[in-house]
Amino acid sequence: MLVNQFLFLAALLFCIGVYGVIARKNAVLVLMSIELILNAVNLNFVAFALRSGNADGHTFALYIIAIAAAEVGVGLALVLLIFRNRKTISLDDLSEMKG
Amino acid sequence: MVAQNIGFAIIAAIMIVGALRVVTTSNVVHAALWLVVVLAGAAAQYILLAAEFLAITQVLVYIGAVMVLFLFGTMLTRSRIGRDSGLNNSYAKLGIPVAVVLFAAMALALSKSFGTEELPTNGSLVSTQQISDQIFGPYLLPFWALSFVLLAAVIGAIVLARKD
Numbered sequence: 001m002l003v004n005q006f007l008f009l010a011a012l013l014f015c016i017g018v019y020g021v022i023a024r025k026n027a028v029l030v031l032m033s034i035e036l037i038l039n040a041v042n043l044n045f046v047a048f049a050l051r052s053g054n055a056d057g058h059t060f061a062l063y064i065i066a067i068a069a070a071e072v073g074v075g076l077a078l079v080l081l082i083f084r085n086r087k088t089i090s091l092d093d094l095s096e097m098k099g
Numbered sequence: 100m101v102a103q104n105i106g107f108a109i110i111a112a113i114m115i116v117g118a119l120r121v122v123t124t125s126n127v128v129h130a131a132l133w134l135v136v137v138l139a140g141a142a143a144q145y146i147l148l149a150a151e152f153l154a155i156t157q158v159l160v161y162i163g164a165v166m167v168l169f170l171f172g173t174m175l176t177r178s179r180i181g182r183d184s185g186l187n188n189s190y191a192k193l194g195i196p197v198a199v200v201l202f203a204a205m206a207l208a209l210s211k212s213f214g215t216e217e218l219p220t221n222g223s224l225v226s227t228q229q230i231s232d233q234i235f236g237p238y239l240l241p242f243w244a245l246s247f248v249l250l251a252a253v254i255g256a257i258v259l260a261r262k263d
Contacts, residue, residue, distance in 0.1 A: 001103050004213045006144065009111045011205040013118050013137070015198040020122035022194035026186045028127060028172050032134050035165065036118055039141045042157075046148045050218055055229040059238050061153055062230070065160050066245050070252035072165050076172040077259035083176040084262075092188065 006047035014040035027079045027089040031072060038068045107147060114140035125182050131169045138162050148218075152227040 013036055020033025042061045049057025083089050117136035124130050138161040145154035234242050 015202040016118040019194040019198035023191035055225045059233040077256035
């Protein structure tokens with residue numbers, strides 16, 4: 001197996017996630033795209049861990065999984081709060097901070 | 100060696116199709132279910148990369164916990180179950196050139212840096228014991244910080260989502 005085949009897969013997943021963050025309006029779908037991005041990063045870490053043969057990449061990937069879980073929890077709580085106040089989770093309608 | 104490459108190709112194809120469906124489907128619940136496919140594919144790739152502990156954690160945390168959170172979020176925000184045409188921005192097309200240019204830049208950098216370098220086939224495998232030695236050894240301070248982050252996230256989520 002090449003190192004690059006995993007890195008290219010991760011890069012492709014990352015770019016699809018970036019497209020999702022840009023293109024989506026629904027806040028829950030934006031959070032899903034962020035999960036795609038975080039998974040791409042994890043794949044890179046594990047591939048490099050196998051390449052270098054030590055456990056640092058695995059440790060970092062575990063920490064990223066934990067951070068991602070916390071991020072989804074807080075993110076969905078925020079989305080829920082926005083929905084309760086505004087009756088919509090369309091990110092285009094949240095423009096109060098526009099200067 | 101060949102079998103691993105065939106396995107990689109099949110799983111990668113499934114993951115890419117799933118990821119594309121996540122960002123293009125017009126149904127929030129379908130997007131969540133396609134995301135399960137991508138996350139399970141990532142777990143399979145971890146197995147292929149000899150990271151069995153991470154693969155199990157991926158299944159437990161992502162497919163078990165995070166997906167349930169997503170489905171609850173979909174339910175509680177009363178997104179339309181079924182087709183919904185209002186999921187994309189008006190400037191959604193702008194994302195395609197951004198993603199293509201980003202991928203081109205990364206592909207160029209990767210093929211220049213790693214070329215056709217092979218992964219070691221007889222290298223030392225990382226055991227779960229080594230991972231725990233890392234977490235409770237040199238990476239203990241980040242582990243503490245992480246537990247505080249999780250605690251703050253749990254309390255914050257309750258405070259934010261609570262009806263008062």
